[in-house]
Amino acid sequence: MPLTFRRATAEDLPALVALLADDMLGAAREDLGPPLPAAYALAFETIAADANQLLVVAEEEGAPGGAPVGTMQLTFLPGLSRQGAWRCQIEAVRIAAPERGRGLGRQMIAFAVEEARARGCAHVQLTSHNDRKDAHRFYAGLGFEQSHIGYKLIL
Amino acid sequence: MPLTFRRATAEDLPALVALLADDMLGAAREDLGPPLPAAYALAFETIAADANQLLVVAEEEGAPGGAPVGTMQLTFLPGLSRQGAWRCQIEAVRIAAPERGRGLGRQMIAFAVEEARARGCAHVQLTSHNDRKDAHRFYAGLGFEQSHIGYKLIL
Numbered sequence: 001m002p003l004t005f006r007r008a009t010a011e012d013l014p015a016l017v018a019l020l021a022d023d024m025l026g027a028a029r030e031d032l033g034p035p036l037p038a039a040y041a042l043a044f045e046t047i048a049a050d051a052n053q054l055l056v057v058a059e060e061e062g063a064p065g066g067a068p069v070g071t072m073q074l075t076f077l078p079g080l081s082r083q084g085a086w087r088c089q090i091e092a093v094r095i096a097a098p099e100r101g102r103g104l105g106r107q108m109i110a111f112a113v114e115e116a117r118a119r120g121c122a123h124v125q126l127t128s129h130n131d132r133k134d135a136h137r138f139y140a141g142l143g144f145e146q147s148h149i150g151y152k153l154i155l
Numbered sequence: 156m157p158l159t160f161r162r163a164t165a166e167d168l169p170a171l172v173a174l175l176a177d178d179m180l181g182a183a184r185e186d187l188g189p190p191l192p193a194a195y196a197l198a199f200e201t202i203a204a205d206a207n208q209l210l211v212v213a214e215e216e217g218a219p220g221g222a223p224v225g226t227m228q229l230t231f232l233p234g235l236s237r238q239g240a241w242r243c244q245i246e247a248v249r250i251a252a253p254e255r256g257r258g259l260g261r262q263m264i265a266f267a268v269e270e271a272r273a274r275g276c277a278h279v280q281l282t283s284h285n286d287r288k289d290a291h292r293f294y295a296g297l298g299f300e301q302s303h304i305g306y307k308l309i310l
Contacts, residue, residue: 013235016235017235020235020236026236029236029237029238030236030237030238031238037238037239039238039239040235040238040239042239043233043234043235043239043240044235044239046233047233047234047235050207050233052205053233055235073234073235075232077230077246078198078201078202078205078208079198079202079228079246079247080168080171080172080175080195080198080199080202080210080228080247081175081181081184081185081246081247082184082185083184083185083186083192083194083195084192084194084195084197084198084199085198091232091234091236092234092235092236113308113310116310117310121310122309122310123307123308123309123310124307124308124310125282125305125306125307125308126305126306127280127282127303127304127305127306128303128304128306129302129303130301130302130303130304136304139306140306142308143308144306144307144308145306145307145308145309146285146304146305146306147284147285147305147306147307148282148283148284148285148304148305148306148307149282149283149285149291149301149303149304149305150280150281150282150301150302150303150304150305151280151281151282151283151294151295151299151300151301151302151303152278152279152280152299152300152302152303153268153278153279153280153297153298153299153300154277154278154300155268155271155272155276155277155278155279
């Protein structure tokens with residue numbers, strides 16, 4: 001089923017947080033309420049106001065008004081490196097549990113790559129938690145090179 | 156020797172590009188000119204105009220007017236994940252070759268962590284190329300968790 005992609009609106013927020021929480025790592029990190037903590041709305045407004053952020057909602061064609069089947073956040077990063085190249089970073093990729101394994105992720109990443117090209121990015125980058133073995137196979141299968149180690153320091 | 160840190164200015168650009176190029180991976184990616192390709196100045200302006208970007212110059216105290224001894228780019232990223240948490244991303248970390256091995260990197264990362272805390276970030280994240288074995292020991296020694304795999308797709 002082909003997906004359509006659009007920029008998220010404030011009305012999508014509960015569904016997007018539900019997608020973030022419906023995940024082996026996200027389940028312990030999010031708070032669905034109700035009420036949904038105000039921090040989500042504040043973060044949404046910050047993202048929406050930033051021209052270098054694109055919070056994406058994926059929907060199935062022919063199912064308007066239905067819940068989003070996927071989401072991801074694209075960030076377009078300026079930098080001096082590589083002769084002033086822009087990079088596209090993908091974070092917070094989620095597909096609704098009942099829709100997994102149907103090739104929707106491939107369509108989502110293809111959309112991200114298309115957006116990155118349209119904005120003149122030199123590469124697309126992302127990190128995937130060590131425990132997401134299925135995701136590692138998925139990204140390798142799409143031609144991503146496993147070139148880096150990703151570090152985090154919790155504050 | 157204690158470092159001082161400040162936001163980069165356009166006058167720093169040639170020195171910063173020279174630092175980026177003085178690196179096992181950066182050497183093949185950058186073009187020092189002269190003239191310095193205009194793409195660097197354009198990238199610098201974009202970074203400088205973005206409140207969520209902080210291009211850092213590190214200098215040795217007592218050596219004003221000297222060349223920068225280090226640089227890094229901090230990006231402050233809004234997101235819905237983790238209840239709308241901000242993240243601080245570190246990229247393009249360089250220390251001048253003659254100054255390496257003296258503990259300056261530790262001061263630079265400490266500054267990044269301080270900035271991240273001041274802006275309310277929940278964590279600091281970075282990736283390091285698989286081949287940078289010294290860097291891996293360095294970040295692990297600073298308490299960074301090697302929790303992710305970093306992928307890149309060159310466009």
